[in-house]
Amino acid sequence: MITKKQILTAHQIISPYVHKTSIFTSRSFNNLAAADVYFKCENFQKVGAFKARGAMHALLQLKVEKPNVTHVATHSSGNHAQALAWGAAQLGLHATIVMPNNAPTIKKNAVLGYGAKIIECKPTLQAREETLRKVVESEGAFFIHPYNDENIIAGAATSALEILQEIPEIENIITPVGGGGLLSGTALAAHYFGKNVTVFAGEPKMADDAFKSFYAKKLFPSVNPNTIADGLKTSLGEINFEIILKHVQGIFTVTETEIKTAMVWVLEHMKIVIEPSSAVAVAALLKKKKQFKNKKVAVILSGGNVEFSGIKF
Amino acid sequence: MITKKQILTAHQIISPYVHKTSIFTSRSFNNLAAADVYFKCENFQKVGAFKARGAMHALLQLKVEKPNVTHVATHSSGNHAQALAWGAAQLGLHATIVMPNNAPTIKKNAVLGYGAKIIECKPTLQAREETLRKVVESEGAFFIHPYNDENIIAGAATSALEILQEIPEIENIITPVGGGGLLSGTALAAHYFGKNVTVFAGEPKMADDAFKSFYAKKLFPSVNPNTIADGLKTSLGEINFEIILKHVQGIFTVTETEIKTAMVWVLEHMKIVIEPSSAVAVAALLKKKKQFKNKKVAVILSGGNVEFSGIKF
Numbered sequence: 001m002i003t004k005k006q007i008l009t010a011h012q013i014i015s016p017y018v019h020k021t022s023i024f025t026s027r028s029f030n031n032l033a034a035a036d037v038y039f040k041c042e043n044f045q046k047v048g049a050f051k052a053r054g055a056m057h058a059l060l061q062l063k064v065e066k067p068n069v070t071h072v073a074t075h076s077s078g079n080h081a082q083a084l085a086w087g088a089a090q091l092g093l094h095a096t097i098v099m100p101n102n103a104p105t106i107k108k109n110a111v112l113g114y115g116a117k118i119i120e121c122k123p124t125l126q127a128r129e130e131t132l133r134k135v136v137e138s139e140g141a142f143f144i145h146p147y148n149d150e151n152i153i154a155g156a157a158t159s160a161l162e163i164l165q166e167i168p169e170i171e172n173i174i175t176p177v178g179g180g181g182l183l184s185g186t187a188l189a190a191h192y193f194g195k196n197v198t199v200f201a202g203e204p205k206m207a208d209d210a211f212k213s214f215y216a217k218k219l220f221p222s223v224n225p226n227t228i229a230d231g232l233k234t235s236l237g238e239i240n241f242e243i244i245l246k247h248v249q250g251i252f253t254v255t256e257t258e259i260k261t262a263m264v265w266v267l268e269h270m271k272i273v274i275e276p277s278s279a280v281a282v283a284a285l286l287k288k289k290k291q292f293k294n295k296k297v298a299v300i301l302s303g304g305n306v307e308f309s310g311i312k313f
Numbered sequence: 314m315i316t317k318k319q320i321l322t323a324h325q326i327i328s329p330y331v332h333k334t335s336i337f338t339s340r341s342f343n344n345l346a347a348a349d350v351y352f353k354c355e356n357f358q359k360v361g362a363f364k365a366r367g368a369m370h371a372l373l374q375l376k377v378e379k380p381n382v383t384h385v386a387t388h389s390s391g392n393h394a395q396a397l398a399w400g401a402a403q404l405g406l407h408a409t410i411v412m413p414n415n416a417p418t419i420k421k422n423a424v425l426g427y428g429a430k431i432i433e434c435k436p437t438l439q440a441r442e443e444t445l446r447k448v449v450e451s452e453g454a455f456f457i458h459p460y461n462d463e464n465i466i467a468g469a470a471t472s473a474l475e476i477l478q479e480i481p482e483i484e485n486i487i488t489p490v491g492g493g494g495l496l497s498g499t500a501l502a503a504h505y506f507g508k509n510v511t512v513f514a515g516e517p518k519m520a521d522d523a524f525k526s527f528y529a530k531k532l533f534p535s536v537n538p539n540t541i542a543d544g545l546k547t548s549l550g551e552i553n554f555e556i557i558l559k560h561v562q563g564i565f566t567v568t569e570t571e572i573k574t575a576m577v578w579v580l581e582h583m584k585i586v587i588e589p590s591s592a593v594a595v596a597a598l599l600k601k602k603k604q605f606k607n608k609k610v611a612v613i614l615s616g617g618n619v620e621f622s623g624i625k626f
Binding site: 022043044048228260264267268271272273274276304305306307308309310311312313 | 335356357361541573577580581584585586587589617619620621622623624625626
């Protein structure tokens with residue numbers, strides 16, 4: 001059970017390394033949504049995503065609990081890979097990231113840029129887990145899971161903690177949900193630090209394992225997820241699911257078109273870059289605007305890692 | 314001659330209507346440029362561009378000087394059109410915007426969205442000026458020029474004023490240059506409020522009338538400008554040119570590739586949306602990085618109006 005104190009400690013110890021991200025508002029968006037909306041900009045976070053919070057917290061706790069460990073590892077083709085590579089570099093640890101051999105060059109380069117080692121494997125979950133197991137066994141690396149981990153969750157919770165410290169009158173918080181690290185952390189922060197704050201999530205209809213699991217109260221894995229919100233293809237973790245069942249009020253699914261429309265709206269009107277996974281939470285709010293009418297709603301923009309090199313002028 | 318007091322008054326009277334925009338910094342950009350760089354985010358300004366400052370100032374002065382005028386007009390297909398339409402709506406004035414008949418629908422819709430009237434004309438400067446003259450004569454509308462106007466310049470100067478108030482140790486300021494409203498205003502603000510602050514501009518090589526005029530000390534019009542920085546195709550104004558000759562230290566030209574590279578860098582690394590015209594100033598700094606090495610440099614990101622509806626996911 002993650003305690004209130006664990007989240008406060010996480011916030012305190014990661015703060016020299018991560019940004020206290022800005023909260024943006026937009027009069028046009030408030031008109032569109034008929035609500036008072038506060039965007040927590042984790043797209044401006046270190047490595048461009050909230051993942052820096054959890055990764056740094058897990059690494060700092062590791063340094064205390066297992067001071068002899070000098071090598072960490074994970075499997076990820078996304079923001080957790082970059083976050084762990086970045087965090088390890090900050091703390092003088094070695095990091096090995098297992099990535100599928102079809103991961104985009106830009107993502108590989110980001111990980112290499114932070115000085116981590118990449119081991120490629122076939123693009124299946126089985127190959128990733130198997131390859132990671134070998135790294136852990138043969139090299140004594142410590143595995144840090146992207147979301148199914150108490151330290152990762154307590155770190156992710158610090159984003160909502162900052163929202164509630166800055167705007168205590170918030171009534172609802174909406175996040176995207178993939179593996180559930182951000183959603184479970186946010187739900188715990190709302191439970192411990194909010195006054196009747198309810199927490200909701202947006203999820204792509206094309207990767208709706210959290211939606212199905214939540215309403216069936218039984219954990220289903222993600223089956224052939226196929227969405228532009230590439231950060232949300234992962235299956236919900238067990239620790240995450242338990243917290244979500246207890247402290248989350250609803251999960252809404254959105255279509256690919258709704259995700260794209262929300263993303264383009266934010267780019268064009270708010271002039272900030274968010275990745276499709278962030279747009280999922282925005283799209284969920286717009287889809288359920290009746291439910292949030294005239295409420296003070298915080299939306300966590302989870303990340304902003306988008307490739308623009310192919311943009312047409 | 315625009316005085317120090319005019320700029321301070323402009324700042325005071327427009328402040329209830331426009332944003333005091335944020336100043337962003339980026340450790341990655343500082344590493345790239347080997348300088349301390351401060352980005353003044355006019356992309357977050359009302360209507361998505363610094364133009365809101367000048368337009369609002371010109372309109373507020375008009376209300377005082379000619380209280381009987383209820384109708385303003387301009388010709389523009391860009392950010393000045395939106396700024397004047399927006400400002401007029403704020404102050405309860407009618408606005409007519411002469412736009413070329415090939416202007417993008419998104420830009421027409423933005424102007425219509427602020428309640429202004431559009432009159433279309435052929436896409437030539439002659440047709441635009443002729444059509445505007447008719448509106449002024451037949452409807453008694455008051456013409457507000459996009460940049461060759463003291464009130465517009467004093468309004469544009471308030472962005473640099475805010476930079477110098479917030480970071481008095483700034484040594485250089487770089488802006489893009491098109492018609493010269495932002496550059497001349499910035500140069501005056503640096504002259505009046507800075508301590509030995511030098512001002513530079515970036516200009517597209519494909520629309521280099523300011524560069525040519527500045528070094529020849531003779532005003533040349535823009536000939537067949539063809540650049541993705543669509544806000545910078547206009548010819549330098551006479552009032553602007555006189556100020557620029559006196560108070561600007563240098564103009565650098567950049568290629569289309571350099572503009573695109575700078576724009577994509579800012580989108581991908583800083584997670585903010587800037588339009589190609591803003592990227593011109595960023596590209597100029599990177600091109601002349603030896604000159605700005607270890608300096609405290611402010612870059613004015615003039616606007617962020619980019620259409621993303623065709624973005625590929």
